[in-house]
Amino acid sequence: MGAQIQNIITSGTFSLDGGTWEVDNNVWIIGDDSEVFVIDPAHDPEKIREAVGDRAVKAVLLTHGHDDHIRYAREFAEAVAAPVFLNPADQMLWEDVFPGTTADHEIKDGDTFEVAGTTLVALHTPGHSPGSTCFHVPDLDTLFSGDTLFNGGPGATGRSHSSFETIIDSIRERLLTLPGHTVVNTGHGDGTTIGAEAPTLEKWIKNGN
Numbered sequence: 001m002g003a004q005i006q007n008i009i010t011s012g013t014f015s016l017d018g019g020t021w022e023v024d025n026n027v028w029i030i031g032d033d034s035e036v037f038v039i040d041p042a043h044d045p046e047k048i049r050e051a052v053g054d055r056a057v058k059a060v061l062l063t064h065g066h067d068d069h070i071r072y073a074r075e076f077a078e079a080v081a082a083p084v085f086l087n088p089a090d091q092m093l094w095e096d097v098f099p100g101t102t103a104d105h106e107i108k109d110g111d112t113f114e115v116a117g118t119t120l121v122a123l124h125t126p127g128h129s130p131g132s133t134c135f136h137v138p139d140l141d142t143l144f145s146g147d148t149l150f151n152g153g154p155g156a157t158g159r160s161h162s163s164f165e166t167i168i169d170s171i172r173e174r175l176l177t178l179p180g181h182t183v184v185n186t187g188h189g190d191g192t193t194i195g196a197e198a199p200t201l202e203k204w205i206k207n208g209n
Contacts, residue, residue, distance in 0.1 A: 002032070002116060002117055002118055002139070002140075003030055003031055003032055003115060003116040003117065003118035003137075003139070003140065004030070004031070004032065004116075005028060005029070005030050005140065005142065005185070006028070006029040006030075006051060007026055007027070007028060007029075007185070008026075008027040008029070008047060008048055008051050009024055009025070009026060009027070010024070010025050010027055010042050010043035010044040010047060010048070011023070011024050011025075011043060011044075012025070012042065012043030012044070012068060012071075013068065014066060014067060014068035015067055015068075016066065016067070016159050016160060017159050017160055023068050023188060024188060024189075025040065025042035025043060025068055025069065025187060025188060026040070026185065026186060026187055026188060026189075027039070027040055027041055027042055027048055027051075028040065028144055028185055029048075029051060029052060030115060030116075030118070030120070030137070030144075031055065031058075031115045031116045032055075032115075032116035032117075033055065034055055034056060034116075035055060035056045035057075035058050035115055035116060036052060036055050036056070036057055036058065036115060036116075037057070037058055037059055037060075037061050037113060037115050037120065038052065038057055038059075038060050038061070038076070038080075038082070039060075039061045039062075039063065039135065039144050040061075040062060040063055040069045040073075040146065040187060041060055041072060041073055041076040041077075042068055042069055042071075042072060043068070043071075043072060044072070045072050045075050045076040045079060048076055049076070049079055049080065052080065057077075057080040057081075057082040058082065058113075058115055059082055059083050059084070059085055059105075059113065060073055060076065060077045060082050060083070060084045060085065061085050061107070061113065061120070061135060062084065062085060062086045062087075062103070062107075062133075063132060063133055063134065063135070063144065063145075063146025063147065063148075063187060064086075064087070064090055064093070064128060064129040064131055064132040064133065064146050064147060065086060065087075065090030065091075065092075065093030065094045065096075065097075065129055065131060066093060066129060066147070067093070067096065067097050069146070069147075069187065070086070070093070070094060070097055070098075071097050074098060077104075083104035083105055084103045084104045084105070085103060085104065085105045085106070085107045085113075086103035086105075086106070086107060086131065087106065087107045087108070087122075087124060087130075087131030087132070087133045088102075088103075088106045088107075088131065089124075089126065089129075089130035089131030090129050090130060090131030090132070090161075091131075092161070093129060093131075093161065107122050107131075107133050108122065108124070109122060109123065109124035109133075110122060113135070118137060118139045118140065119137070119138070119139065120135040120136070120137050120144075121135065121136045121137075121138070122134075122135060123135070123136055123174050123175070124170075124174075125145075125146075125148045125167075125170035125171070125174050125175065126163075126166050126167070126170055127148065127154070127155070127157060127162065127163055127164070127165075127166040127167020127168070127169070127170045127171075128146070128147045128148050128154075128155035128156065128157060128162055128167055129147075129161050129162060130161055132146055132147065132148050132155075132167075132170070133146065134146060134148055134149075134174070134175065136178065136182075140183075141179065141181055141182050141183060142182065142183045142184075142185060143175065143178060143182050143183070143184050143185065143194070144185050145175070145184050145185065145186050145187065146186075146187045147186075147187040147188065148167060148170060148171065148175070149171055149175055149184055149186065149192075149197060150186050150187075150188070150189060150192070151184075151186060151189055151190045151191060151192035151196075151197075152192075152197075152200075153197070153200065153204050154167045154168065154171055154204055155167060155187075164208060168201075168204065168205060171197075171201070172201060175194065176194060176197070176198045176201065178194050179194065180193065180194050180195030180198065181193060181194070181195060182194040182195075184197070
């Protein structure tokens with residue numbers, strides 16, 4: 001049996017630029033009965049640990065540095081003895097939560113992560129944040145998009161360290177070039193496919209941020 005994907009939904013808050021909002025986050029587990037990666041272990045470390053069970057967590061992979069995605073990443077990672085990976089372009093966001101520290105390892109564009117015979121490929125997709133990174137799993141025709149691409153459009157870019165023009169470029173050049181049947185597992189809300197989102201690109205641009 002190859003790698004399988006699990007989704008856990010956790011609830012908490014997101015804070016940036018002086019505001020705080022209630023949010024539900026998608027936490028993704030990919031692997032088999034013995035080993036997994038956990039992507040964005042938000043809000044509820046114990047709930048995520050229960051879902052992992054006795055499987056080994058090879059790494060915690062973070063799609064970006066916003067506090068709803070990372071605030072409990074260190075606590076969860078220490079509980080399961082796993083290293084934390086983050087694109088260093090989001091170091092300033094990491095330091096907002098964990099001052100004077102860094103993640104355990106950097107994620108660079110094109111890095112690969114292997115679990116249960118399946119490879120995840122890191123795609124640097126700045127815009128929502130400078131270090132935003134998606135993980136493409138060609139074997140499973142799946143993309144973990146973080147907050148870069150949602151069901152219905154691009155991630156938010158109206159706050160610090162974000163850019164609408166940059167996220168549009170990232171989506172156009174890095175994500176919409178993937179096969180149309182690729183399933184998009186998002187950081188929040190319902191999933192979608194590349195094919196479902198591609199036709200609306202020009203509408204997003206027209207509407208702006």
